Amino acid sequence: MKNGGRDVYMVSGGVTKFTKSNPAMDFRLRTKKAFDYALNDIGISVKDIDGSVASYFSDHFQRQLMSGIMAQDYLALTPKPSKRVEGGGATGGLAFQTGVEEVASGRMDVCAVYGFETMSHVNTWKGNEFIALASDTNFDYPVGGFYTGYYAMMAVRHMHEYGTTVEQLAKVSVKNHGNALHNPYSQSPMKITVEDVRNSTMVSYPLTRLDVCTMSDGAAVAILASEEKAFEMSDHPVKITGIGTGTDTMRLSDRPFLKVPLLPNEKESDYKNLKYPGVHSFRAGRSAAIEAYRNAGITDPLEEIDAVELHDAYTSSEIQTYEDLGLCKYGEGGHFVEEGKADLNGKVSVNPSGGLLASGHPVGATGIMQSVFMFWQLQHSIKKHFKDDALQVKNAKRGLIHSHAGTGTYVTVSIMEAVK
Amino acid sequence: MTIDYDAKMPETQNGTEVYNTDPLIVKSSYEIDYIHSYAQDSEFFRALGKKKLMGSKCKSCGYVYATPRGHCMICGAETEWHQLPNEGRIHTFTTCYFGSEKFLPETPFNLIMVEFEGVDSLFMARLIGASLEDLKIGMKVRARFKRNLTFSPTDVYFVPQKE
Numbered sequence A: 001m002k003n004g005g006r007d008v009y010m011v012s013g014g015v016t017k018f019t020k021s022n023p024a025m026d027f028r029l030r031t032k033k034a035f036d037y038a039l040n041d042i043g044i045s046v047k048d049i050d051g052s053v054a055s056y057f058s059d060h061f062q063r064q065l066m067s068g069i070m071a072q073d074y075l076a077l078t079p080k081p082s083k084r085v086e087g088g089g090a091t092g093g094l095a096f097q098t099g100v101e102e103v104a105s106g107r108m109d110v111c112a113v114y115g116f117e118t119m120s121h122v123n124t125w126k127g128n129e130f131i132a133l134a135s136d137t138n139f140d141y142p143v144g145g146f147y148t149g150y151y152a153m154m155a156v157r158h159m160h161e162y163g164t165t166v167e168q169l170a171k172v173s174v175k176n177h178g179n180a181l182h183n184p185y186s187q188s189p190m191k192i193t194v195e196d197v198r199n200s201t202m203v204s205y206p207l208t209r210l211d212v213c214t215m216s217d218g219a220a221v222a223i224l225a226s227e228e229k230a231f232e233m234s235d236h237p238v239k240i241t242g243i244g245t246g247t248d249t250m251r252l253s254d255r256p257f258l259k260v261p262l263l264p265n266e267k268e269s270d271y272k273n274l275k276y277p278g279v280h281s282f283r284a285g286r287s288a289a290i291e292a293y294r295n296a297g298i299t300d301p302l303e304e305i306d307a308v309e310l311h312d313a314y315t316s317s318e319i320q321t322y323e324d325l326g327l328c329k330y331g332e333g334g335h336f337v338e339e340g341k342a343d344l345n346g347k348v349s350v351n352p353s354g355g356l357l358a359s360g361h362p363v364g365a366t367g368i369m370q371s372v373f374m375f376w377q378l379q380h381s382i383k384k385h386f387k388d389d390a391l392q393v394k395n396a397k398r399g400l401i402h403s404h405a406g407t408g409t410y411v412t413v414s415i416m417e418a419v420k
Numbered sequence B: 001m002t003i004d005y006d007a008k009m010p011e012t013q014n015g016t017e018v019y020n021t022d023p024l025i026v027k028s029s030y031e032i033d034y035i036h037s038y039a040q041d042s043e044f045f046r047a048l049g050k051k052k053l054m055g056s057k058c059k060s061c062g063y064v065y066a067t068p069r070g071h072c073m074i075c076g077a078e079t080e081w082h083q084l085p086n087e088g089r090i091h092t093f094t095t096c097y098f099g100s101e102k103f104l105p106e107t108p109f110n111l112i113m114v115e116f117e118g119v120d121s122l123f124m125a126r127l128i129g130a131s132l133e134d135l136k137i138g139m140k141v142r143a144r145f146k147r148n149l150t151f152s153p154t155d156v157y158f159v160p161q162k163e
């Protein structure tokens, strides 16, 4: 029941430290640093790379079109094959999956997926304007023009449907900023309390400054390989056992009110009166999970997945995503975090790296950063790369990475597994 | 054909704003006026001037959209214009205290999604006349229209309506 084609493995990765602004390096040099880290970690050279996928979200941030080829050029990868992949916040996840497809198809034996974003070239509010242009410019942008506003409305509806509380949202922030204290690559490690989150500046009710991720400069690189090359290059490759991608309408207002597409461990009677997805859930996230689980042979996600790196651009979207991924039933997301089930040493470790909230969110790099952190988790090499093993998830064998765009328009789920 | 071996560019006093010298960080400006066509959505914006809120209805499956679209997301068939009631209820809401640079001067503002009786999808709008503490899901609201149009979806906005 796998996706088809050849088996694909991740053999190495690299990430730059995400920062609010690092004008001393441009996106090419940052990508080069992450790329060289990945090559050096397994002692391979640029000659071993057959081609690449470039991942970045917005041309507006740098006012530079074709940044992809500039990175390709700077990495000494010309004239090898490459393409840019773009899909809003899910750009990194989509690019990662494109890399998987390049290897699975047999076109490449070794594919480098590199992602970057330099958001510091404009101020935060102009940056929010660029991001808001990723909403329908006829009907949504001129009215709201602010993604935190859109997500705030989803959070309010989630609270209405299920009784989710602002304190439960805040718990996500406390957990993720706290995890990041041990991640040297993270942008905003913080030891904070639920009160700190609630007392922080209100951005869009109910989301405060500490419920929302930041703008970042950063780059990340994942190296993918065929089985033969993977075991030649690495003693500890990690297998990509399933990928899934879902989509939904561009406009939040168009989301229908239907029945929940069920996971193998759910029944129709679980959701008798639930109108789905409405604006409280992400149908694209659920679709992506269904496809990825089918390919990876997962029937009970909470029992079969050890660690998750998911797209927590907002604390509320982490809670919404627990449910889409079937880590708990729809409506139980708030309790899930409150009961510590998503803690570093909880039932399933969710965002042990600190996630987007604390690691940062340089859009095109983000989904690839998740793959790198998960790769190190499954290799049990967190100590080597973080110089601290506090975040190493014990006995981590199977991980899930989740990348998410717009108001839930493109969502990717990829399953990664340790093979030894 | 004459070759000028002393050719020289004229000097200007334009200069460049510099924020830092190491690394060198300069100001770079970019401005553009778009010729934006509302194309098949045009009727929605024209109708606001007649105090009409126009959604659309699928000619094939009958799905009714509060936010109009030329073709149906369910079955792909063409839709026709369909007038919405002027009253609806709040499906969800927020108050934005910050926003994109373009909208920062308008903060704080209320954003709502409106549900209408007999309509299958929602409509996003601004709401005035109530503060965050007053906003409730299910609250009745009424569309009002600007007299002087800007041909933006903000030509319609909502206010609270007594039950």
Ligand SMILES: [Zn+2]
Pocket (backbone or CB within 6 Å): B058, B059, B060, B061, B062, B063, B072, B073, B074, B075, B076, B077
């Ligand atoms: Zn239809």
